[in-house]
Amino acid sequence: MSTLSFDIAHLLAGGMLLVSFMMIYQTRLYALLNVFALHAVMLALSVAWQAVVQDAPHLYVTAAIALFFKAILIPGALHRIIQRMGIHRQVEQVVGTGATMLLGMGLVALSTVLMLKLTSGSDALAREDLAFALSIVLLGFLMMITRRNAVSQVVGFMSLENGLILAAAGAQGMPLVVEISVAFSVLVAFIVIGVFLFRIRERFDSVDVTVMDDFRGEKR
Numbered sequence: 001m002s003t004l005s006f007d008i009a010h011l012l013a014g015g016m017l018l019v020s021f022m023m024i025y026q027t028r029l030y031a032l033l034n035v036f037a038l039h040a041v042m043l044a045l046s047v048a049w050q051a052v053v054q055d056a057p058h059l060y061v062t063a064a065i066a067l068f069f070k071a072i073l074i075p076g077a078l079h080r081i082i083q084r085m086g087i088h089r090q091v092e093q094v095v096g097t098g099a100t101m102l103l104g105m106g107l108v109a110l111s112t113v114l115m116l117k118l119t120s121g122s123d124a125l126a127r128e129d130l131a132f133a134l135s136i137v138l139l140g141f142l143m144m145i146t147r148r149n150a151v152s153q154v155v156g157f158m159s160l161e162n163g164l165i166l167a168a169a170g171a172q173g174m175p176l177v178v179e180i181s182v183a184f185s186v187l188v189a190f191i192v193i194g195v196f197l198f199r200i201r202e203r204f205d206s207v208d209v210t211v212m213d214d215f216r217g218e219k220r
Contacts, residue, residue: 005053012046013132013166017108020139020159024100027091029082029151033075036155040070043162047169050129059169066165070158078151092148100146104139111135129170136163 019039026032044067051059093100115131140160144153 005049009046009049009053010128010132012042012049013129013170016042016046016162016166017132017135017139020136020163021101021104023155023159024104024139024143024146025097027093027097029091029149030079032091032152032155033078033082036159037071037075039159039162040066040075043166044071046166050169062165062169066162070162074158078154082151091152093146094148095146100142103146104142107138107142108135111138126170130167133163133167133170136160136166139163 022035044063047059048063111134112131115134119127137160140156143156
């Protein structure tokens with residue numbers, strides 16, 4: 001593999017990691033959805049480049065699925081859900097943005113040290129892509145834990161899945177049938193989540209998970 005190919009792969013994977021931090025930094029839902037769309041675009045570019053490097057045409061399908069569903073369809077639909085439900089458009093946080101960013105940097109350092117040590121015998125590109133991917137997965141978990149609003153938690157889950165797709169593509173890709181089934185699973189899950197959010201809004205007049213805790217009598 002040429003140095004240029006290696007550098008471009010790292011630039012794209014590193015761009016995904018940077019956008020993950022941008023998502024953690026956002027305090028408004030619309031901005032968060034726009035940044036998630038950018039995250040999906042970076043994923044599509046990264047997977048498409050892996051298709052070039054690995055000479056794996058089926059990865060182009062994965063890139064197209066990520067671009068259409070995650071960069072266009074899902075963010076657009078979530079925009080409509082927010083407008084239709086009249087959801088409070090501030091991202092409600094359990095932990096402050098500064099502390100969350102520091103935790104995120106610690107998770108990235110941990111991921112890099114751990115993954116590079118565990119995959120010391122693997123191809124250099126695969127090793128470092130897996131390190132980036134694990135960092136993105138952990139940042140997705142962090143967003144889910146430190147955000148109260150259900151929509152931002154859904155975005156955290158989808159960004160986590162982006163990291164898993166990056167890892168699979170970097171590890172010589174996934175079988176095409178698996179990629180298609182994953183795409184349809186994501187679409188079905190999104191439909192279910194949309195219905196679920198409407199029901200929460202109808203029942204509790206909020207999508208803040210603390211309201212549901214209070215409703216059950218679990219006062220904080």
